Amino acid sequence: MAVTQQLARVSAEYLAACRTRAEESFDGDHQWDPPTADCLDLDWVPAMLDRACEIAGVGELHLAALRQATDGGLAMDVGFLNAHPHAIGPFGPAPAALEPLAVRQVSGLLGEIDLQAVLAVVPLDIREAGALIGHGAEGLIDGPRTYLMDHFDALREFYAGASKRGLAVVSWWD
Known part of the structure; x- marks a missing residue:
């Protein structure tokens, strides 16, 4: 099984409920199971997209936003999602x-x-x-341009939907 970047759009209430379940469960089971429609599998695109944006001269503010979009942030404590044996990533x-x-x-x-x-x-x-952006880009069936475009469009739409609905975004590798 390949390890890929995962994102989920969830409400603050959903995260609070998962945290409460983890705290109340004898084995820390948070019962993380966001709706499939609110999940996005980014595959291995984050590093390739980051590299392509660097080469294209995308500004630091926008590069930082791209990195936050895939890596998450430190402001929200979701450490309970990383507890064995129920770690999501x-x-x-x-x-x-x-x-x-x-x-x-x-x-x-x-x-x-x-x-x-x-x-x-x-x-x-x-x-x-592949030589320019690395990270296995030379092995992509439809080519790096299509791969980057499809995944970036999905990422942008995913965040637009989360923003419109006032949701948090959780990221992990699984």
């Missing part, structure tokens, strides 16, 4: 979360990134693209 860094205000800010900044300008720096030749 046992193969990567501890789960992290962005609170609704940060989600709204990140969503706005993601919306300002010119993806076409980013894709313009990615060579059409798969081997050249």
